[in-house]
Amino acid sequence: MDDALLDAEPASAGNIAARSDTATDPTTPVAPPPPAATAKAWETVLAHIEAQLAAGILSPGDRLPGERALATGLGVGRSSVREALRVLEVLGLIRTQTGSGPSSGAIIVARPSGGMSILMRLQVAAQGFAVADVVKTRLVLETAVARELAETRAHTAAARELLDAMGRGTLTDTEFLLLDAQFHLSLAEATGNDVLTATMAGLRSAIEAYVIDASAHVPDWPRTMRRLQQEHRDILAAIDAGRPGEAAERVAAHISGYYAETRITDAGHHHTSPTTSDRPPEMAPHSTLASHPALAHPTTT
Amino acid sequence: MDDALLDAEPASAGNIAARSDTATDPTTPVAPPPPAATAKAWETVLAHIEAQLAAGILSPGDRLPGERALATGLGVGRSSVREALRVLEVLGLIRTQTGSGPSSGAIIVARPSGGMSILMRLQVAAQGFAVADVVKTRLVLETAVARELAETRAHTAAARELLDAMGRGTLTDTEFLLLDAQFHLSLAEATGNDVLTATMAGLRSAIEAYVIDASAHVPDWPRTMRRLQQEHRDILAAIDAGRPGEAAERVAAHISGYYAETRITDAGHHHTSPTTSDRPPEMAPHSTLASHPALAHPTTT
Numbered sequence: 078m079d080d081a082l083l084d085a086e087p088a089s090a091g092n093i094a095a096r097s098d099t100a101t102d103p104t105t106p107v108a109p110p111p112p113a114a115t116a117k118a119w120e121t122v123l124a125h126i127e128a129q130l131a132a133g134i135l136s137p138g139d140r141l142p143g144e145r146a147l148a149t150g151l152g153v154g155r156s157s158v159r160e161a162l163r164v165l166e167v168l169g170l171i172r173t174q175t176g177s178g179p180s181s182g183a184i185i186v187a188r189p190s191g192g193m194s195i196l197m198r199l200q201v202a203a204q205g206f207a208v209a210d211v212v213k214t215r216l217v218l219e220t221a222v223a224r225e226l227a228e229t230r231a232h233t234a235a236a237r238e239l240l241d242a243m244g245r246g247t248l249t250d251t252e253f254l255l256l257d258a259q260f261h262l263s264l265a266e267a268t269g270n271d272v273l274t275a276t277m278a279g280l281r282s283a284i285e286a287y288v289i290d291a292s293a294h295v296p297d298w299p300r301t302m303r304r305l306q307q308e309h310r311d312i313l314a315a316i317d318a319g320r321p322g323e324a325a326e327r328v329a330a331h332i333s334g335y336y337a338e339t340r341i342t343d344a345g346h347h348h349t350s351p352t353t354s355d356r357p358p359e360m361a362p363h364s365t366l367a368s369h370p371a372l373a374h375p376t377t378t
Numbered sequence: 379m380d381d382a383l384l385d386a387e388p389a390s391a392g393n394i395a396a397r398s399d400t401a402t403d404p405t406t407p408v409a410p411p412p413p414a415a416t417a418k419a420w421e422t423v424l425a426h427i428e429a430q431l432a433a434g435i436l437s438p439g440d441r442l443p444g445e446r447a448l449a450t451g452l453g454v455g456r457s458s459v460r461e462a463l464r465v466l467e468v469l470g471l472i473r474t475q476t477g478s479g480p481s482s483g484a485i486i487v488a489r490p491s492g493g494m495s496i497l498m499r500l501q502v503a504a505q506g507f508a509v510a511d512v513v514k515t516r517l518v519l520e521t522a523v524a525r526e527l528a529e530t531r532a533h534t535a536a537a538r539e540l541l542d543a544m545g546r547g548t549l550t551d552t553e554f555l556l557l558d559a560q561f562h563l564s565l566a567e568a569t570g571n572d573v574l575t576a577t578m579a580g581l582r583s584a585i586e587a588y589v590i591d592a593s594a595h596v597p598d599w600p601r602t603m604r605r606l607q608q609e610h611r612d613i614l615a616a617i618d619a620g621r622p623g624e625a626a627e628r629v630a631a632h633i634s635g636y637y638a639e640t641r642i643t644d645a646g647h648h649h650t651s652p653t654t655s656d657r658p659p660e661m662a663p664h665s666t667l668a669s670h671p672a673l674a675h676p677t678t679t
Binding site for chain 2: 127159164193197199206221
């Protein structure tokens with residue numbers, strides 16, 4: 078019953094065009110629509126907001142018009158506006174708040190983050206991206222990061238704090254690996270390049286479940302943990318001493334070594350999912366949006 | 379009037395939790411919900427599909443259940459299902475088709491592409507990503523691509539065909555630059571790494587409007603075009619001859635040179651939008667979803 082109402086959008090040009098595709102009555106006149114008219118209603122909303130961002134009419138911190146105003150202004154249904162807002166929210170462009178009053182509605186966020194993580198995680202889950210290709214791309218970016226930090230003698234205090242935290246003996250495997258991920262991310266952040274940092278965060282997030290799952294299969298985890306810490310210290314020492322080549326080599330050996338030891342990329346093909354073997358899918362650590370990075374990834378903001 | 383109906387989702391745990399935040403009646407009992415119950419309804423749908431993908435229950439080529447079935451099965455409203463489907467569509471995970479019958483509905487696509495492009499394009503438009511950082515990240519990836527192709531003596535026939543096409547004298551600036559972009563993308567594709575290819579396509583797409591816009595300000599475009607072509611030939615020659623260092627250096631010089639000549643990254647800060655100066659926003663080439671890469675980017679599939 079609510080289906081009909083959900084479908085009952087105003088008959089804009091876009092809607093008419095979209096419906097002519099599905100018309101089963103051969104007497105319905107079907108005029109060839111101009112290209113722009115083939116956009117779906119939600120795409121119209123997205124294109125409108127993108128154009129306003131590109132022109133600087135909307136900027137970080139600005140509030141979007143309400144759903145009703147957008148729907149009326151663009152001649153589309155409110156459900157289409159909502160679809161577009163969800164897309165923008167997941168991509169990290171807006172943050173929505175519940176409630177009414179001056180702080181409700183959707184705000185353009187200044188440092189979008191997390192969209193890359195959900196995108197890459199879903200593409201790995203859907204077998205569009207092979208885990209081995211994610212790891213190889215990480216290697217490319219992380220060696221470039223280490224090299225640049227050593228060349229510019231960048232400030233690495235945040236990485237050093239994370240090293241200290243990892244040295245505490247009371248961490249679980251998962252806690253250690255999360256700090257490890259933060260260490261690598263803090264190096265990317267030290268370059269000051271948000272694109273590189275977000276991409277690296279996305280790549281790591283896409284395979285986080287594999288990395289954590291794999292630690293359970295390491296023969297002697299305390300020994301591996303000590304080795305990883307020593308490698309982290311050596312990477313940082315090479316950066317701080319201004320030795321770009323050594324810094325890059327040490328990062329490459331560190332990453333390749335862990336993936337070789339844990340055999341995460343051994344299969345060399347798609348979908349060596351950690352979830353198919355011994356857990357029900359709802360237990361998969363990367364399958365919950367509770368940890369949705371678009372909403373709750375403090376390190377990439 | 380339709381607002382109330384759009385809001386009228388079944389009172390699942392998630393909805394009750396979400397509404398307790400906005401309750402204005404102090405007599406409403408508000409129990410602290412468990413963490414999972416705070417997910418919004420559309421996030422529940424997304425998490426469910428992600429879990430099914432991660433577990434291999436859903437695979438490329440599979441059809442999603444219909445909107446009604448998903449809504450009933452998950453205890454959420456159909457509008458929430460639609461919001462989640464739009465997100466998956468934009469991220470390149472599903473392709474939706476109109477009409478009824480066996481070919482209607484949403485299909486999991488095997489090679490998701492385009493999600494990266496819209497993500498990066500929107501983040502540049504919203505000033506989350508600086509153009510200079512996009513270009514620097516491109517440099518990192520493209521030099522790694524050139525190096526790897528030279529090391530592995532990879533097959534570069536597609537790039538050579540594009541070189542030939544660019545040599546035809548009848549191209550407009552924009553046509554030339556689109557073939558130029560394809561040339562660079564074909565090198566990434568020759569690595570066989572889908573993650574690297576999609577990331578590079580996203581970075582290029584994010585600044586496409588700037589690149590095309592900037593060509594109008596080059597003093598002697600025919601001369602620049604000849605120089606770019608010669609640089610392309612030299613890059614390919616270094617790759618085909620198996621000279622990794624030279625291939626990487628030539629790519630770096632080629633990209634840096636073009637951005638220096640066109641002063642795209644000169645400002646060195648956010649939002650040097652090509653659209654604010656002399657065009658209305660609806661004319662901005664990167665502001666239309668007519669060219670939505672998630673739906674129509676043939677080269678990254």
